[in-house]
Amino acid sequence: MTWFVDYLPVTTGNDVRIYVDGREYCSDLHVAINEAKSSIFLTGLHFMWDFRLERIGSRLTGARTELAWVLANAGMRGVSVYLLVNQFWTTEHDIIRPIDNRPDRLKEGTWSAHSGDGQGLHRRLLVEQGGLYNYLPETYRLFSALAQVPNVNCYTDIHPQTWGFGTHHQKTVVVDNETAFLGGIDLTYIDGDRWDTNLHQTYNRNTSRTERYWHDIHCRIRGDAVDFVRDNFVQRWNHGNLHRLTKYSNGRILATPVPSGPRRPNLEEVKGAKSYPKPTGKENEQDRLIQIVRSMPADYAREGAPSWNESKEAWERSCKDAYLIGIEAAQRYIYLENQWIADEHIWAALLNSARKNQNNPNFRILLMLPHHPLRSAGAGRNQELFIGREIEALVASLGDRFGMYSLVQGPHSNAVPTVAQIYVHSKILIVDDCWALIGSANAGGISLEGHYPHGDRPDTELSAIILDKSVVSDFRRRLWSEHLGNPVSTEYLPSDADRFQTLAHQRAHDGQKLRFFPAYGQIRGASSPSSLPSNWHRMAELYSVIVPSFPGSIASALPVGWIRPSFRVSVKPSPPSFGDRCLYQWRCHLFDKFPDSTPTRIEMLSLNGEAVDDFTVYSSAYISDAGARQIERLMQDEAWGVIECRVGLVSWDKPASPKRAISVKYPCRFIRRSRISELSQELRRLLPLWNPK
Structure with a gap:
């Protein structure tokens, strides 16, 4: 039986x-940091200076519990503290929070008009869709709080x-080269407070x-496996694409590259020299x-x-x-709990396992997902965005022995409000009560192969494979009991x-x-989709809007060739989440004389470069190069254009044309x-980042 990746070592004698x-993890981490003697290495998607590690009484009497x-x-x-935080792009700046928390009403924040390809503009949409407002400023606040502290x-x-x-996306902490924490939890409030209890209540959150x-x-791992988590950090610290943050008087936060070569301090000397067996x-x-x-x-x-990494790629x-x-x-059961299950090879493996164990009456496959997935988490290569066919194939193989589920807190209707869901952010797989995968990698999206193309x-x-019957069976028991x-x-x-x-x-x-899970319930007939209000199309056509990725005030003076504008459609009212999508x-x-001339069709693409001239899942698009x-080529000095988005509804589980x-x-x-010079004064006023050569 193959339980491990054959090109990486395995370790024994670990305590897990x-x-x-999040509550118990944050509490144990608080104690570990306070008891650290020599070093602390931290990686994460995001950290916040005021993230409180303890909420219900600290085991350390009188101690402050904010991360900074x-x-x-x-x-x-x-203690030497080394902190690595993800930054999305070098040109990332402060995006001011939306007015009344509505992404369609963004204030004019500062955002770089990146070269000539529109990246600096349409990336703003990714930040909006991921709820990442103030991501970089919050990182800067943490760095500033620690800037004058020795050894940090x-x-x-x-x-x-x-x-x-x-x-x-790694979320690891290594303390004194002896204890490693890893998994799916970032120490932040961005997009949701990661501290929570098994009861999932708002108290103390x-x-x-x-x-x-x-x-x-x-x-938490103690033992030889810690060496590999530490070595991963050392690799990134000494040879990664690292930057310092500087805030200027105008409020902009810019990243300055750290020179390549050995970092100061250089962590090479802490790398492990032990040899470990291959499986x-x-x-x-x-x-x-x-x-x-790892994914690297x-x-x-x-x-x-x-x-120790002997991968051939x-x-x-x-x-x-x-x-x-x-x-x-798997021979007895598969339990896959994940923020995103979209990789087509993983779906194919699930179906193959179902067919292989079809005649085993005790075999089960259970999937746990968020009721409302974060769409940007699945914007990767090699993805199945419509999973109805995969669900149908698994149901055909196993019937009720296959199920997909989600978690919601409190009374609700079929159209479950986002605030009521218990957001499943886990990245775990449990097999046969003896094997588990726990870490930061989703089962799809950009975690496994990256962004298109x-x-x-x-x-x-970074994740850990654990082969240990006593540990894994107890984990499954506690998780299912909750x-x-x-x-x-x-x-x-x-x-x-x-x-x-x-x-x-x-x-x-x-x-x-x-x-x-909505699509599964609909296919199984266990839940009926919410009915669409009879006047939805009329109301949606009246109230839906297209939101540009540049300040709306410059829409009448858009310099083609300098800016690739991107656009996002905001559909209102939103269709019921349980039925149609x-x-x-x-x-x-493009009109030569708007609106009395015959229009010319101009190419648009999705943000990952795919065609959008037919119905797709992409709610954002931009004018291509x-x-x-x-x-x-077609216009003289200027021309009128109309961006149009047609929005249709289809059944949640099938990719039919509306x-x-x-x-x-x-x-x-x-x-x-050539007319930019004539409008330069107006453009400087409306687009502060514009700087003519």
Whole structure:
């Protein structure tokens, strides 16, 4: 039986503790940092200076629990603290929060008009859709709070996927080279407070940004496996794309590259010199082994790659290999709990496992997902965005032995409000009560292969494969007991797995916690979709708008060739989340004499470069390079344009063409570069970042 990636070592003799939800992890981390003697290494997608590690009484009497205070205290004690935080792009600046928290009413923030390809503008949409307002300013606040503290070193790290969207997504802490924490929990309030309890209540939680509850998994490891988490940090610190942050008098925050070569301080000397065995393929559930796996993009810190990584490829994909290995090995059950399950190879492996175990009456596959997934998390290569066919195939193979579920807190209707959901952010896979994968890598999206069109630049991720019957069975028992609301058996019983189906059927009517995932419930006929209001199309055509990625005040003076404008359609009222979903068709029409001339069609593309002239899932699009050249070629000094988005509804689970669509339009006027000098004074006033050469 193959349980491990064959090109990475395995370790024995580790002690593991698995945290279900954030409270216990944050408490143990607080104690570990306060007891640190020599060093603390931290990586994360984001940190906030005022994130409180303790909310319900600290085990350290009288201690302040805000992250910046805890780290500063460690530095003052002589502990060396090294902090690496993701930064999306070098040109990332402060985006002012939307008016009344409405993304369609953004104030005019500062954002760089990146070269000539529109990246600096349409990236703003990604920040909006991901709820990442004030992401960089919050990082700067943390760095500023620690700037004068001795022994504390802070950098941002920028992913090599420079075209679209790539992140350093690892969430690790290594204390004294002896204890490692890893998993899905960032120490932040951005997009949701990560501190939560098994009860998922608002008490003691920061709900100023969002009221969503947060379900996540993390773990603590002590033993030889810590060496690999530490070596990963050393590789990134010494050879990554690191930057310092500087804030200027005008409020802009800019990143300055740290010179390449050995960092100061240089951490090479702490790298492990031990040798570890590779897996033999004969491991079993009694061996108690751990293997650290990663996603690591090509062209990133390759010269500093740990010697134990013997991957034949320029990029490391062991997180994806781990998912496929675990699913392939399953003989009793698969439990996959994830923020995003979209990788088509993972879906194919699930279907293959279902068919292989079809005649085993005790075999089960259970998937747990957010009720409202974060769409930007799945904007990766090799993805299945419509999963209806995959769900139908698994149902055909296993019937009720396959189920998909989500979590919602409190009474609600079928159209579950986002604030009521318990957001499933976990990245775990449990197999046969003896094998588990826990870490930062989603089962799809940009975690495993990266953003379109590349297949070798995934997010940086780090997870742990745990082969240990006692640890994994106890983990499954605690996790299922929380979801089901009552204790389950220490040993896996198919009847415990079947309780998910039973309770989801019941709670679809009584408004309790466990629900069917919408597409699954619809396919199974266990839930009926919300009915669409009879006047929805009329209301949507009246109130929906197209939002440009530049200040609306410059729409009548848009210099083609300097700016690639991008556009996002905001559909109002939103269709019911449980039934139909939107598809979008984009057009740009150019008029020589608006509106009395025949329009010319101008090419538009999605933000990841795909065609949008037919209905797609892309709610944002931009004028392509070819389209901009066509506009300049056809117009004289100026021309009128109309951006049109047709929005149609289709069944949530099937990618059919909509039978009826609304039309949303946005007029704008294009000008030649040669006329920019005539309008320079106006443009300087309306677009502060514009700087003519």
